[in-house]
Amino acid sequence: MFSFQSAWAITLRYLRLWKNDPNVPLFNIYWPILDILTWGFLGTWIQQLQSTSSGNLTAITVTGLLLFQICSRGCNGLCIALIEEMWSDNVVNLFSLPISMAEWICGTIMLAAINMCLVTVACMGLTFLLYNVPVWQTITTFFWFAPPLFLDCLWLGFTSLAIIITHGKRGVEMGFVFAWFFLPFCGAYFPIDVLPAWGQAVSKFLPMSPVFAGLRAYLGSQQDPTPFLIKGYIMGTTYALAGMALFVYCFNRSKEKGLSRLLD
Amino acid sequence: MFKVKNLTKTFTSGFWPFTAQQSFTAVNNISFEIKPGEILGFLGPNGAGKTTTIQMLLGTLTPTSGTISYFGDNFAHNRVAGLKNIGYSSGYERLPAQLSILENLDIVGRIYGLNAQERTEQIEKLLRIFGMWEKRNERSGSLSAGQSTRVMLAKAFIANPKLVLLDEPSASLDPDIAREVRAFILTQRKEHNTAILITSHNMDEVTELCDRVLVLKGGSIIANSTPEQLMQSIAQITVHLSITHGFDLIITHLQKSPYLFTTKSNIVSVTLDEHQIAQFLTTLSAQSINYSHISINKPTLEDYFMSIAK
Numbered sequence: 001m002f003s004f005q006s007a008w009a010i011t012l013r014y015l016r017l018w019k020n021d022p023n024v025p026l027f028n029i030y031w032p033i034l035d036i037l038t039w040g041f042l043g044t045w046i047q048q049l050q051s052t053s054s055g056n057l058t059a060i061t062v063t064g065l066l067l068f069q070i071c072s073r074g075c076n077g078l079c080i081a082l083i084e085e086m087w088s089d090n091v092v093n094l095f096s097l098p099i100s101m102a103e104w105i106c107g108t109i110m111l112a113a114i115n116m117c118l119v120t121v122a123c124m125g126l127t128f129l130l131y132n133v134p135v136w137q138t139i140t141t142f143f144w145f146a147p148p149l150f151l152d153c154l155w156l157g158f159t160s161l162a163i164i165i166t167h168g169k170r171g172v173e174m175g176f177v178f179a180w181f182f183l184p185f186c187g188a189y190f191p192i193d194v195l196p197a198w199g200q201a202v203s204k205f206l207p208m209s210p211v212f213a214g215l216r217a218y219l220g221s222q223q224d225p226t227p228f229l230i231k232g233y234i235m236g237t238t239y240a241l242a243g244m245a246l247f248v249y250c251f252n253r254s255k256e257k258g259l260s261r262l263l264d
Numbered sequence: 265m266f267k268v269k270n271l272t273k274t275f276t277s278g279f280w281p282f283t284a285q286q287s288f289t290a291v292n293n294i295s296f297e298i299k300p301g302e303i304l305g306f307l308g309p310n311g312a313g314k315t316t317t318i319q320m321l322l323g324t325l326t327p328t329s330g331t332i333s334y335f336g337d338n339f340a341h342n343r344v345a346g347l348k349n350i351g352y353s354s355g356y357e358r359l360p361a362q363l364s365i366l367e368n369l370d371i372v373g374r375i376y377g378l379n380a381q382e383r384t385e386q387i388e389k390l391l392r393i394f395g396m397w398e399k400r401n402e403r404s405g406s407l408s409a410g411q412s413t414r415v416m417l418a419k420a421f422i423a424n425p426k427l428v429l430l431d432e433p434s435a436s437l438d439p440d441i442a443r444e445v446r447a448f449i450l451t452q453r454k455e456h457n458t459a460i461l462i463t464s465h466n467m468d469e470v471t472e473l474c475d476r477v478l479v480l481k482g483g484s485i486i487a488n489s490t491p492e493q494l495m496q497s498i499a500q501i502t503v504h505l506s507i508t509h510g511f512d513l514i515i516t517h518l519q520k521s522p523y524l525f526t527t528k529s530n531i532v533s534v535t536l537d538e539h540q541i542a543q544f545l546t547t548l549s550a551q552s553i554n555y556s557h558i559s560i561n562k563p564t565l566e567d568y569f570m571s572i573a574k
Contacts, residue, residue, distance in 0.1 A: 059337045084360060088358060088359065088361050088362075088405075089358045090357065090358065090359060090360050091324075092322070092324050092354070092357060093354075093357050093359065093416075093419075095323070096324055096346035096347065096352045097347060097372060097375045098344045098345075098348040098350075098377075099344065099375050100295075100343075100344045112544050131567060205526070220554075231280035253325070255277070255323075255324060255430075256326045258319055258325040259324040260315075260319055260324065260325070261296075
């Protein structure tokens with residue numbers, strides 16, 4: 001016989017999980033907000049373009065999308081390096097080996113670089129096959145625009161790692177989606193002019209914004225992207241170093257409570 | 265070789281001003297040292313501070329105060345150099361599940377700076393010793409708890425370290441494998457003069473292996489001695505007598521005496537201090553109480569452990 005009390009007990013079980021692990025309710029609203037912002041502003045931009053000449057809209061959008069993957073996938077790649085160790089109950093084992101923090105950071109950066117190259121090559125081929133965006137054009141674009149975005153991936157990745165090393169398994173989801181929070185504001189899919197004033201203010205502080213603005217200028221109207229790129233390189237380097245410093249700080253703070261607690 | 269001086273770890277919980285801050289001292293001002301080739305046991309009830317101390321010795325937990333020095337170097341300033349000479353294995357931790365045993369040990373060997381030939385030789389030697397060579401290509405995640413423990417031991421000894429920290433090394437091992445592991449530890453000490461710090465709840469293992477035992481309770485060292493001396497510190501022993509004549513007499517006598525006793529069939533077990541045995545047996549003889557068999561249970565390290573765990 002069906003027992004409503006049993007069914008309610010199950011509901012209550014998960015509601016109590018929400019109370020004890022704020023990640024769950026947080027991410028229930030995180031993704032809808034992100035989708036509303038990203039696709040809403042993208043729609044606004046496309047609507048605006050209908051009355052103006054657009055240049056190569058497909059190339060701009062697809063390349064922007066592709067380049068954002070450097071940030072997001074690279075960031076996730078860095079996070080996975082630590083998350084894998086946590087899932088394997090191997091954090092104490094790893095950091096009790098004679099490996100310095102600089103060596104571990106270098107190793108994870110190389111992993112992110114390899115990850116970036118694989119994603120890039122696969123995506124380039126796909127964009128050529130599906131959208132006829134020529135590979136030579138994508139390669140040239142990547143040659144200039146990928147390095148500062150890789151620096152941004154390091155900023156996002158090491159900041160995410162700082163969250164994870166501080167909060168352990170409870171911080172994994174938050175760290176993992178950290179990069180996506182900036183997607184609507186960095187101008188990857190649409191120019192930041194589409195954003196409201198508060199959104200444009202946020203984008204000014206993001207090191208990805210000038211890179212994507214330069215990409216749009218370069219692909220859309222053949223403008224020289226150098227001023228944008230210089231700003232992107234400077235901001236990217238600064239943020240990447242700050243992200244690494246934050247991670248090292250949080251790692252040392254975490255050691256005060258013990259790395260073994262990350263497994264709980 | 266390896267010195268710990270005034271090591272203290274205090275954990276603080278609570279986030280002021282939202283919740284009241286509370287502090288708990290897990291390790292309280294402990295000092296000790298290990299000499300080359302020495303096997304030091306680390307004993308104590310749960311929550312005594314053993315694992316906290318090991319985490320600090322490995323650098324995965326920052327001490328609140330005190331110093332750790334390996335081979336004359338301050339560990340806080342030369343963590344990597346110190347760890348080059350240290351191996352670690354815990355019965356409760358695992359290597360990455362998705363990699364094979366060989367892949368995992370190869371990575372550990374690389375981090376210790378072994379060249380390709382050294383890695384190959386050491387990995388094969390250790391996996392054969394621990395009976396895991398046939399399983400070398402299996403994923404670590406597919407291993408049983410006992411098999412994982414053996415791989416972790418291989419990891420700890422891969423670089424022939426000068427000091428090995430073993431946290432419950434024989435947990436989840438079958439008795440025959442545990443015996444082989446103990447034999448290996450003794451061989452390693454003999455051949456490489458390796459110093460070993462070992463925590464274990466297996467008192468027989470500690471008695472068999474350790475030259476000296478540190479006993480922790482409530483975060484402090486309450487004893488630092490050989491296993492034999494610790495056992496001797498338990499003065500009371502148990503005498504078992506198979507009574508053939510005068511059973512009622514001995515019961516009456518024991519009821520009037522201060523000794524604790526139990527009976528089972530015609531066997532009487534009496535707990536008393538070692539120096540009282542002669543007097544006790546003389547009294548039995550004087551009362552014409554006869555016994556066909558006598559056995560004396562000397563205190564073990566487990567008895568000592570039970571006495572301090574109370």
